[in-house]
Amino acid sequence: MEKKSIFTGRYAGYSFQSFKKDLLSGIVVGVIAIPLGMAFAIASGVNPEYGIYTTIIAGILISIFGGSKFQIGGPTGAFIPVLFAIVIAYGYESLLLAGFMAGIILLLMGIFKLGSLIKYIPRPVTIGFTSGIAVIIFVGQVSNFLGLTGVEKHESFLPNVKEIILHIQTVNLYSVLTAVICLATVILTPKIIPKVPGPLIGLLVSTVVASVFFPSEVATIGSTFGKISNKLPEFHFPEITFERLQLLIGPAFVIAMLGGIESLLSAVVADGMTGSKHNSNRELIGQGIANMVTPLFGGIPATGAIARTATNIKNGAVSPFSGIIHGVVVLLVLILFAPYASTIPLASMAPVLMIVAWNMSERHVFVSLLKTKTADSLVLLATFLLTVFVSLTVAVEVGLLFAVVLFTKQMSELLITAKVLPDPDHKDEKVGTHMVTDIHDCPQISIYNVEGPLFFGSAQAFEQSIMNTIHYKPNVLMLRMGKVPFMDTTGESYLSSIIKDFSKQGTVLISGMKPHPISVMKKTGLYDYTGEEHFFEHTGEAIDFSLEKLDKNKCLGCQHFAFKECTALSAGIEFHKAKIDKHEEVLKQL
Template sequence: MEKKSIFTGRYAGYSVQSFKKDVLSGLVVGIIAIPLGMAFAIASGVNPEYGIYTTIIAGILISLFGGSKFQIGGPTGAFIPILFAIVLTYGYESLLLAGFLAGIMLVLMGIFKLGSLIKYIPRPVTIGFTSGIAVLIFVGQIANFLGLSNVEKHESFLMNVKEIILRMDTINIYSVLTAVICLIAVILTPKILPKVPGPLIGLLVSTVAAIIFFPSEVATIGSAFGEISNKLPEFHFPEITFERIQLLIGPAFVIAMLGGIESLLSAVVADGMTGTKHNSNRELIGQGVANMVTPLFGGIPATGAIARTATNIKNGAVSPFSGIIHGSVVLLVLVLFAPYASAIPLASMAPVLMIVAWNMSERRVFVSLLKTKTTDSLVLLVTFLLTVFVSLTVAVEVGLIAAVILFAKQMSEQLIIAKALPDPEHKNKRVETHRVTNSRDCPQISIFNIEGPLFFGSAQTFEQSIMRTIHYKPNILLLRMGKVPFMDATAEAYLSSIVKDFSTHGTVIFSGMNPHPLSIVKKTGLYDYTGEEHFFEHTGEAIDFSLEQLDRNKCLSCQHFAFEECTALSAGLDYKKTEET
């Protein structure tokens, strides 16, 4: 039954009409994917045909095995900085191994059902590194846009900027003209011909213009990378050694995380556009399979492409067949027309990537988050700056750590620990903090209202607040924990310290403890150490128990009158008989 739902459930009610829609949408997205695949490969520091191979193989496999009906997979702009850094530092062969390792990680993430955990990555982190990647892509294309010569590629952003500035005297006016023609065509095409892919028209128009009006004046794909072969990719298993795995496990993890995040974001966008529901764990497995197989044929890492997935849906896609057809269209174009792509000027590819960078920059959300001037703004800025000036790997790691630390700090500040007493004027005698004053506070019973999560970030504050306040050592310490939803092991350790320290001269009792904290103290043995009789469901019961434990001699002539019963106790009377009277 499960097998049927995986492989045929997505095709329920499929018809000839549905197939026609898939063919149309697959054709459109396939045409769009061709220039993007080459552009992303070139920007990643590898030959353009490797981007084509990735589009074909990963595109088909992600549609076959992924968890979204409409997902279009392939190379994307988000990978460019990390892939370029790997190629520059370790070489193309190592990139294949890193992609393969990332595929294994994605499969394992899916098998162990970690798909839902991706959603816990804070939005400021994803917006920060996405915007940073956009800046890197945009700046990385300036040299090709201007036709600068002898530009040396560096991993460092600042070094690349310096290189561009130093080579400004080599501007090629023909390259600029070619790039401007492409840019105008890409921008105007959606307005004039909404259903025609702008990048394809931009490349065609600018290439034809360059060939007719100034041949041999601009660098082309052919002059930079050699002629693009129309042969199918050959199978080649990357060399695997323990040393190479150690070297590439970090970059592979970043590729896996980035691929997982982007593919699931794309699947969520698809859900929102179609009213469907993707399977996040199966999507990770599909992405993993694609990234394990693609490097074996020379392809670079791939993931779900949000823009192409949206285009797929807008053009009427019905099932994963559209993604399979998209890959098949690219394969057909590779076989029939690949050599002609060698004539495309590099200056024509630059505007295509610049517009991709502009569209993925999340500039409005970025500015909006900055304006909040909260910890989210700090996480966003740190992640963005580290992505641009250090590396994507460091940016994601530091961004996540910063987000966790700042979140823990915020949560710890939400913890409220305050002494309280019953309010006799309230019909239910609610225990309120405002009742405690210098002149009204029982010397023998300390009641504390505790509100908020008790965890590693707030545990020490919790202990210090309690112990500092009860320095005069009352007989009874009553902790009201009805508003503590959660308690971790660190907080339990501090709570245990309070109980054991106080138990040397008095008694600790609890009221209203919620199921999660209660289960923790039972598992650690603190429940048995304190005694079941010291845990109460209601505060009223706990206060009645506390009053029974009072040293009546200390109550004589006491003027605090913290409880209603204190009037009788201060006079040496039995408060129970007084209540009955």
């Protein structure tokens, strides 16, 4: 059944008309993917053909095995800082192994159905590191845009900025002119000819201008990386040693997390555009398979590409065939036209990547989150700054930790513990905090409203608020817990401390408790310790039970009158008679 759903379920009702739509969208996306694949590879510190290999292999495998009908996979800008850092620190061969390991991690995440966990990563964290990556990509292309020479590439952001400043006097005006022509063409093409991919036209126009008018004045892909071969990639398994595995497990995990996040975000975007529903765990399996196979042919890590996926949908794609066709188109271009790509100036590639960085920066959301001036703003800013000035790994780790701590603090503040008493002016005698005053409070019965999640972040404050206000040792402690939706074992531990401590002198009653907290108490044995007879569905029933536990002698002369029965009890009238009078009064009203 599963096999059928993977390979045939997404092609139900497929027709020749559907294939024509997939063919068109596949060709368009394939043409767009070629310059991007080369640009991402160059920015990642590897030869441009490796980006093309990735586009072909990963693009086809992600479409076949992934969980989205419309996902287009391949190299993306989000990976650039991570991959470049790995290449600088460990070398290209280690990048292949790290990518392979990341594929295994993604595959295992999909098999063990962890796809849904990625959606719990806070949005400020994803916006923070995405914006940070955009800044790194943009600044990283300044040297190519200006045609600077003698610039040494570094793993960190600030040394790279320093290199640009130190070599700013080596500006090549021919490179600047080439870059400006490409940039203008990329920006104007969609406005003039919306159906034609701007990056491709920009590269073609600027390359022709540079080749005709100043052929030897600007650095090209060929002069920098050598001629691009039109041969198919050869199979090569990266060397594996225990030391290398230890060294690369951290980078591999970052690649896997980043790939998983971006691919599922892309799938969600596709769902929103088409009304479809992707399978997150299957998507991770597809991403895992692609990232395990691609390095064996020299390719770099890949994931779902949001912009190319959106373009795929806008051009009429109806099935994963469009993604497969896109990979085949790139393969044909590699075989037929690869040598010509060697003449593309690096200055032409820079604007393409700068526009990618600009589009992925989420600048409007970034500014909007900052303006809220909330804890989310702090998480956003911390993640962004750490991504730019430290590393993406540290940024995500600290951002998540920061988000968890702030969320825990906010949730702990939601727990409210307040002393209450019945309001006789309310038709249902609802309890309220306004009824408790210095002269209107029962010395023998203490009733508390407990509202909010009772968990590790709020449990201690809950215990202290109860214990600090019952120092006068009442006979009955009643906890109204109908608005406690959740209780963890830490919360149970503190509740247990209250119950066991108070039970030495009096009785603890609990009313309105939800199923989840009750199940926790049953598992720990606290439910049986408290006694089933001490749990009530309604507060009124618990109050009636409490009145039975009163020391009638202490009620004589009491002037607090916290309950309706108190008038009779204070006067020494038999308690049961007071209850009968209460019932008679109710019957008269009826």
